[in-house]
Amino acid sequence: MPEIKLQHILTLVELLSKGARHNFVEVTTTELGKNIGRSQQAASKHLLDLENSGYIERAKKGQKFAVRVTDKGYSEIQSLFFSMRTALESTPAVIDFEGNVVSGMGEGAYYMSLEGYKRQFKEKLGYEPYPGTLNVRLTDQIFMNARRELGKHPSIFIDGFSDGTRTYGWVKCYRASINDGAVENAAVLVLERTHYDDSMLEVIASESIKQATGIKNGDRIKVRVMLGGGHHQMP
Numbered sequence: 234m235p236e237i238k239l240q241h242i243l244t245l246v247e248l249l250s251k252g253a254r255h256n257f258v259e260v261t262t263t264e265l266g267k268n269i270g271r272s273q274q275a276a277s278k279h280l281l282d283l284e285n286s287g288y289i290e291r292a293k294k295g296q297k298f299a300v301r302v303t304d305k306g307y308s309e310i311q312s313l314f315f316s317m318r319t320a321l322e323s324t325p326a327v328i329d330f331e332g333n334v335v336s337g338m339g340e341g342a343y344y345m346s347l348e349g350y351k352r353q354f355k356e357k358l359g360y361e362p363y364p365g366t367l368n369v370r371l372t373d374q375i376f377m378n379a380r381r382e383l384g385k386h387p388s389i390f391i392d393g394f395s396d397g398t399r400t401y402g403w404v405k406c407y408r409a410s411i412n413d414g415a416v417e418n419a420a421v422l423v424l425e426r427t428h429y430d431d432s433m434l435e436v437i438a439s440e441s442i443k444q445a446t447g448i449k450n451g452d453r454i455k456v457r458v459m460l461g462g463g464h465h466q467m468p
């Protein structure tokens with residue numbers, strides 16, 4: 234029996250979409266090849282392989298040949314579909330980070346207290362954040378790479394603004410939880426302007442994370458970002 238490859242599966246899917254579950258449908262290998270992105274010869278070979286494996290059957294229809302997907306071929310595709318669906322649906326839309334809590338220069342509290350940010354945080358996150366940012370120094374390259382990618386995901390978007398004297402940058406918020414749910418109402422910030430690089434995670438929450446968890450500077454912390462929960466998202 235020939236080894237079944239992705240191309241065979243695509244061929245079966247193409248045949249099913251042409252109605253070949255219950256009917257013998259005429260297919261030309263030229264058209265089939267085109268639809269699955271392979272040559273006519275390759276498509277011809279796929280049909281032969283599928284027939285040899287018992288996934289399709291061929292019949293003469295007038296002068297031409299027509300094919301139908303067998304019960305075996307259909308249930309093969311069906312079970313593949315079910316396991317793919319389960320796999321995709323159970324993929325948790327979370328990104329996990331770990332690092333050490335470190336102190337900064339106290340700027341977080343200043344920015345978090347600005348009315349232009351406070352108002353938007355309350356409206357878009359649904360709570361007024363504790364004035365400050367908890368700084369987490371990421372300890373692993375994999376976390377830094379994930380941190381770099383984070384800003385690409387849809388976010389809860391806080392607009393930048395001007396107070397007449399100076400302008401303030403936008404902020405992307407990603408809902409997060411701390412240490413397996415010890416703090417639920419948290420968010421990781423991706424800032425338009427910051428003096429930190431990808432090795433730092435800035436976290437806000439409805440409460441003081443240090444007070445709620447007893448964590449101190451230097452302690453290890455786990456931050457789980459939950460994707461897909463954003464309203465007010467970027468286009």
Ligand SMILES: Cc1cc2nc3c(=O)[nH]c(=O)nc-3n(C[C@H](O)[C@H](O)[C@H](O)COP(=O)(O)O)c2cc1C
Nearest residue numbers: 337338339340341342344366401402426427428429
């Ligand atoms: C909500 C928020 C908005 C910020 N906006 C700006 C900004 O407009 N310009 C800027 O230079 N830094 C901005 N920052 C970043 C801070 O300068 C800094 O990178 C970071 O918050 C460090 O805080 P820390 O000193 O408390 O560790 C912002 C920070 C926060 C939390």
Ligand SMILES: Nc1ccn([C@@H]2O[C@H](COP(=O)(O)OP(=O)(O)O)[C@@H](O)[C@H]2O)c(=O)n1
Nearest residue numbers: 337338339341342365366367438441442443
């Ligand atoms: N949700 C938060 C935000 C800040 N913090 C802490 O609150 C203090 C004030 O925040 P900050 O951003 O002004 O301070 P630094 O991060 O600059 O040290 C720091 O010790 C933070 O680690 C917290 O425990 N929970």
